[in-house]
Amino acid sequence: MAERILTRLFVEAALAGGTTVDLSPEHAHFLRSVLRAAPGAKLALFNGRDGEWLAELDAIGKKQASVMILEKRRDQTPSPALELAFAPVKKTPMDFLIQKSVELGVSALHPVLTERTQGDRINAGRLRAQTIEAAEQCERLDIPELHEASKLEAFLDGWPDTKPLFVCAEAGDATPLTEALMAQKSTDPAAGGQGLMTGPEGGFSSQELVNLSERPFVTLVGLGPRILRAETAALAALTLWQAIVGDLGLRPPHR
């Protein structure tokens, strides 16, 4: 893989050798105005289904670009099934939460509205664009699924009884997350996927904690002696899950 790749782009189109694909106006603008790319430049494309492909820029204008698909660089591999349910936080930490969750390999994102959640308007288009940009940068082959925002009770009602959900709770009687993950791992190899959940600034209310603990699939977990902000808790929990259950022991491709 000595070929120098200009950049990695996510596209919706099917990818197969010898075909031509039109890029979005945004990608055309990015290639032309930011990267100053000219025809002949090499790109990598992925669509979440067909693996990663080497492509060559064929034609480029202000708002359009087309590329010729050359050869496959990597086969599609599934990401570990790791869902994150999170109470939305303010703009800057939420941007961070989304970007970092994608880098840490989350497979699905569920915005969940709790009693103390502030700012319950979720801009789904913006979140989707952020997940795509983060996936392009971190060499993932897929984009996490982005679910619609739902209220806590509705979210819990829709969660499968057999899928473990580890809820980061500052208060009460919580097991350290590492312990909970190890215990779960020995009985269930995560075949059906697992979920992590973090609360809003200010945490879950005591009634919410009672409701959560009554669900058979919920384990209330802790993340140590310091009080973590919501977005920090999410990233720490994702990291530990990937280390104990997921793929953090693997190496990057092409390296």
Place this chain on the structure above:
Amino acid sequence: MAERILTRLFVEAALAGGTTVDLSPEHAHFLRSVLRAAPGAKLALFNGRDGEWLAELDAIGKKQASVMILEKRRDQTPSPALELAFAPVKKTPMDFLIQKSVELGVSALHPVLTERTQGDRINAGRLRAQTIEAAEQCERLDIPELHEASKLEAFLDGWPDTKPLFVCAEAGDATPLTEALMAQKSTDPAAGGQGLMTGPEGGFSSQELVNLSERPFVTLVGLGPRILRAETAALAALTLWQAIVGDLGLRPPHR
């Protein structure tokens, strides 16, 4: 601990029951204009040496406030000795890196300038203020030590040969960090402290990687198959260290 605490503040002064302490103009402004605090309001104070103390606001003006120290709430406990050396990144991700590192319990921060480090001007006053604010929020009893920025070679020359330094390296032949930490842990209970190091955007140069790998205290480590941004790598590494070597199995105080 039923007493409702208004906020937690870091002060430089010695803390002992029955004494009076003057707060900084910034804290006075914060209490008066942001929290609308009146005399009699309860605060918690810590100074990194004497534990955490309950205090009562005694007098407050526009730029000055004094508090009466009442009783000790928590004894001073040492943080695990976990140092982070990091190549500075851009403003927003660096703000995030500093804040999250403090939440995740880092005991010392070393800005390190590498070949590909962009923006080598470190605003030490700003970083210090960020570490204090993060410590106030996360219920730590100490502020991480903030070292002056140094070039990579000088930093490595000053690092003790007997203190393990785990360097997150995207390229080359790296051990997964979890494995490296477990192996180290079995031979050395981290009594003298350990360090983690992350590179700049774009990573270490190949010459830097060679230089790093020649140091007896360095282990090059990996963080999984996705390419993490510098600040994400730092937070993931700190989380794993706290889980495997540090205190992530403990619970918050007062809970």
